[in-house]
Amino acid sequence: MNIAILGLGTVGTGACEAAARSEAIKVRWIFVRPGKKVALEYQDLITSDIDDIINDPEVDVVCECMGGETPAYEYVMAAMKHGKHVVTPNKGLVSAHYRELVDCARENGVALRFTSSAGGGIPWLFNLLRTKRCDTITRVWGILNGTCNYILDTMHREGSDFDQILKSAQDLGYAEKDPTADIEGIDTLRKCVISGDLAFDGDIDPDSVPAFGISTITAKDISWFKAKGYVCRLIMSASRSEDGVSAYVEPTLFRADSLEAGTGANNNLVSLEAEELGIQSFYGQGAGKAPTGSSVIQDVIDIATGTEMLPGGYYHLPAGSTPVDNSTCTHRYYIHISNDCQGFPFQIVAEQEEDKDGFYLITKPVPVSQAHSIAQEFRSNGSFFMAGIQE
Numbered sequence: 001m002n003i004a005i006l007g008l009g010t011v012g013t014g015a016c017e018a019a020a021r022s023e024a025i026k027v028r029w030i031f032v033r034p035g036k037k038v039a040l041e042y043q044d045l046i047t048s049d050i051d052d053i054i055n056d057p058e059v060d061v062v063c064e065c066m067g068g069e070t071p072a073y074e075y076v077m078a079a080m081k082h083g084k085h086v087v088t089p090n091k092g093l094v095s096a097h098y099r100e101l102v103d104c105a106r107e108n109g110v111a112l113r114f115t116s117s118a119g120g121g122i123p124w125l126f127n128l129l130r131t132k133r134c135d136t137i138t139r140v141w142g143i144l145n146g147t148c149n150y151i152l153d154t155m156h157r158e159g160s161d162f163d164q165i166l167k168s169a170q171d172l173g174y175a176e177k178d179p180t181a182d183i184e185g186i187d188t189l190r191k192c193v194i195s196g197d198l199a200f201d202g203d204i205d206p207d208s209v210p211a212f213g214i215s216t217i218t219a220k221d222i223s224w225f226k227a228k229g230y231v232c233r234l235i236m237s238a239s240r241s242e243d244g245v246s247a248y249v250e251p252t253l254f255r256a257d258s259l260e261a262g263t264g265a266n267n268n269l270v271s272l273e274a275e276e277l278g279i280q281s282f283y284g285q286g287a288g289k290a291p292t293g294s295s296v297i298q299d300v301i302d303i304a305t306g307t308e309m310l311p312g313g314y315y316h317l318p319a320g321s322t323p324v325d326n327s328t329c330t331h332r333y334y335i336h337i338s339n340d341c342q343g344f345p346f347q348i349v350a351e352q353e354e355d356k357d358g359f360y361l362i363t364k365p366v367p368v369s370q371a372h373s374i375a376q377e378f379r380s381n382g383s384f385f386m387a388g389i390q391e
């Protein structure tokens, strides 16, 4: 199998190294920006003209490892239209353009694989599809952002403030210079959409999935959780609902003896529940050069060996976009809100404590849709943090 790798950053380099460890795969081209300095071993493979790759009949698979939507979208569409299979870890691309990508792959009779886009090195999406071959998945959920997990785990262990831990995560390379997509739950939301699409044969619009991140959590919230025997994790959840799916991203409080609470540092833990199989959980490194690069090459090997996870070869798409309804999914929430909270619906509160920094509340069970509307309304009003409580 001859492959072309687009982008020689973290994942692209990991994919080159993993390809070198696999006898069946040969890297034929590496696409970089003009003038990029590359290691000697790659210099004969470099091009900055995408047409070299698109028009090369010897290229079987294009591995898009650049990230972003443009020009990644244009390049992978062109590759598929020229009969090339596509593998990508690019969750932003897949979650935003799922239907066009799947349709294009089907029309051109090529494979489209993106196992590394959710869970990095963990074969999560691979096993999700494998389970679906003879079972019905009812729910997927889990910790899919290593940066947030590192921050929450360190805050819990050390009792330090969010900003301080974020800074150390950036110094260690666990967090980006601009951490917004991670800490506001956007990265987790994209993985929620992809996992939900595959689990439920959906086409979930990312804009219809509410996400509440961890940027407003305080050391005081964490000490409250510890005192009550809880550990906080950022999770995505998607499940079947009557007409579509329930899907959301939010911090969640787990009992200290749960698998989620035991998932420390920058690790991921993601689970599925299926009607016959029950619960299966997958744990490991959800990011990084070697795990993610290897996962890209595993997809290439599956294409080469014809390992088929999809009945009929392609992802099943519904006629229109899948409705997201979080109104029938209910649980209790922890909410921390500043004293200045006029209009807050105190009728949903079951337990209440107050000090100079605000109210610390436990709600009665409320619909997820209502909790996220409250978050929308109050998050910019002084300090506000909320976390669902795993019952």
Ligand SMILES: NC(=O)c1ccc[n+]([C@@H]2O[C@H](COP(=O)([O-])OP(=O)(O)OC[C@H]3O[C@@H](n4cnc5c(N)ncnc54)[C@H](OP(=O)(O)O)[C@@H]3O)[C@@H](O)[C@H]2O)c1
Pocket: 006, 007, 008, 009, 010, 011, 012, 031, 032, 033, 036, 065, 066, 067, 068, 070, 071, 089, 090, 091, 092, 116, 117, 120, 286, 287, 288, 289, 292
């Ligand atoms: N890092 C991980 O552990 C991980 C895990 C799972 C999924 N992913 C996904 O994998 C993708 C790549 O992530 P990464 O961490 O490898 O990013 P990265 O380290 O920033 O690498 C991206 C590379 O692509 C190059 N690139 C971007 N646009 C280009 C263009 N128009 N033309 C030529 N080269 C271009 C960049 O070049 P410049 O540096 O010159 O801009 C850079 O070398 C993203 O979609 C990410 O979400 C990453």
